[in-house]
Amino acid sequence: MLPKMLKSCVFQEPSSIYTKAFYGLTILAVGYLGISEAIGKHLGYSKFWNSGSNTQILLPSKVGMLLAYTPSLLAGVSSFWVFPNDDGGIRFLMLKSAITIHFLKRDLEVLFLHKFSGYMVLNTALIISSTYLTSAASMIYIQHRVQGFPEPSVDLKYLGILVFLVGIVGNFYHHYLLSKLRDKNDKGYTIPRGGLFSLVVCPHYLFEILTFIGFSLISQTLFSYLCTAGSAAYLLARSSATRNWYHSKFEDFPKNVKALIPYVF
Template sequence: MFFASIFFPPPVSLSLNIISVGMVVFAASLGYSEIKGKHMKYSKFWNFNSRSIKSAKKKEINISSKIGMLLFYTPSFFAGLASLWLCPFEGFRFRLLTSALTFHFFKRIFEVLFIHKYSGGMVLDSAIVVSLGYVITTTTMIYIQRLSQREELILDQPTIDLKFVGIILFCLGISGNFYHHYLLSRMRRNGEKEYRIPTGGLFDKVVCPHYLFELIEFWGIFFISQTLYAFCNALGVTFYLMGRSYITRTWYLSKFEHFPKHVKALFPYIF
């Protein structure tokens, strides 16, 4: 059976399997919400509208984007480090997955501190929600990996080993994502806040190549893991970033008269 050749058997816990499927539905709904104009209160779309529409109906605690993004990623980074320290003998695949997740969030923190340039703020409530989402997803993926590998003595293992393909995809994805984040940061000098049409790298093909490489990174994480939860996470991220990239392209088209129409949202020549 194809499923058995690719995946570790799902955990016997019904709640964990429901969470896996629910993650896809939730992420897809977030992507659809972005398309419909309901943005999380941290994106450039929300920041732009919040400057344009000065009608605050309720009191909200605003924080800088830099502080908010550190709040996004730091708990998950320490969760990954703690897992490496607390579970040092869980096998190569487990260490590989946990190291990949930990490095992913380390790289995000590095970019927040040294690469990104900021043009607005965010709402504290949204920062806390996103942070909790990241840390819950990360710890659950690590826990399910540990559980799956402990059950492998009784249950069947995947007959196709994809972890080395996953390493290649992860390295390609995280490198390409970092490179295009760097190109975005080079578009602004210190103190500048206006937006420009991005250029260089794959920006002449898609408006969000950093999202494209992030997808490659998360599919690499799935190949390393080969659990249903990691697959659902990669699928959910795909749906969400498709929505984000679609609205990003729409936003650029509305703000820049000469934005090149041939530049797609996420996948070159396709979408």
């Protein structure tokens, strides 16, 4: 029953060596990132920028984050030229637009909202950049490849837009709350307050996952579902590490605050 239900929500896809390579590389990349976070080998940014070797090349956080997100933004923007929407239909247009809006928001937040307190390891910036770029470009390319194939019998694209909008608004709101925790010249950390911070330490990650769920529901390709699952696994591990970090730094950190999912995890 379950495979049949899943089949009704996924595009039939043409088989090719390129598609198989996209799947293989994506599974390896997100698997490595998720496992690394789970075992304490954190990517060097945010609270964990200095968790690795002191010999690594460091970038100002703003520069590193722009390096991480901008290539994916350019992939989204260029997709409107590389894959004109003459035959792509509304679903393809929705996916390209959602990916472009997501990474445009990321860059605008880096430029005008976030207040950074540390550095970002160059290798980390390159890993994040290449992972996001591969995922974004591959989702768009595979969506292009399935044009002309039968649509899934269960149409989830409009639900996907709704989930995407909830995710992107919720993520921005909690980033805004984080930006208000410190003054411009303040480099210290405090316990986050407001929004869902009373329930979980990383609500911005929770809404980030919703954003990727939105991508996959719009796209309805197996690759997009895998990207969402990989992103969720990484953010689950990262949020758990962040919760442990807060507990180690603040004796009064509330013990009932979960890592990512209210009342659950």
